[in-house]
Amino acid sequence: MDKSPDAFRTISEAAEELDLPQHVLRFWETRFSTIKPLKRGGGRRYYRPEDVLLLKGIRHLLYDQGFTIKGVQRILKDQGIRHVIAIGEGKPLAALPPPEPDDEGDEAEGPSVVEAPVAPPPSRPRFQLPNLRPPAPAPAAAPAPKPAGLSAADRDRLSDALRELLDCKRLLERAREG
The missing domain is CATH 1.20.5 (Single alpha-helices involved in coiled-coils or other helix-helix interfaces)
Incomplete structure (x- = not known):
């Protein structure tokens, strides 16, 4: 049974949507202060839909665009959380919203981060080293x-x-x- 797009996701559901291991999401929580899933009894994590989109944007920047963790941290600081969420929603970079005053500065002030489903990366032609x-x-x-x-x-x-x-x-x- 599929969940509603507005439903919260467990870490296993989020990891499956992002095609990432769960430990990567836990590691990202230590590196990106904006990733703060809701935690219930026993430490079980629940990701909001916007958290999933933020994770999707972070995944795209790290894996598809080749940014480092520090590079993505800088984007979150300079461009704001909404910018990375827009990337997670699949908006073309030219159509992304400009940074807003409440998005700039400390990345911890924005919404918590959650993962979103990510399409598999496009196949690349093989190349000669x-x-x-x-x-x-x-x-x-x-x-x-x-x-x-x-x-x-x-x-x-x-x-x-x-x-x-x-x-x-x-x-x-x-x-x-x-």
């Missing part, structure tokens, strides 16, 4: 060259590889649970 082997050693008489930094293209490829590895990790975790 760049050859990152060090160059052959220089002759003994010549000074060793200074290592060069990664190019923007290499960084993009590595970011794509990381996202793909995270997708694989999620698939493995689901396979272990099932």
Whole structure:
């Protein structure tokens, strides 16, 4: 039996909607002060519909857009909770509301966070990892060259590889649970 969209979700229901393990939601509670599910007897967590949308926005920023936890914390602080909830609702970034005065500042002032269902990430084309082997050693008489930094293209490829590895990790975790 499906629940109403306005119904509260348990942590297991929220985790299933977001395609995340429950421990990730508990960890996020320690990193994002805006995530405050309702807790009942025995510490059981209940997520409000807006909490689920906020979690969905956080998940999208972390997993699909490649932000770090600090990056998402900065977005919550600078753009506000409504901005991240709008991302969780699937609104295009161009259509997101501008930050409002009551959304700025301390992220703990907004509504509590709850997860929302997330569509699986779109499949990405496979790519070839760049050859990152060090160059052959220089002759003994010549000074060793200074290592060069990664190019923007290499960084993009590595970011794509990381996202793909995270997708694989999620698939493995689901396979272990099932």
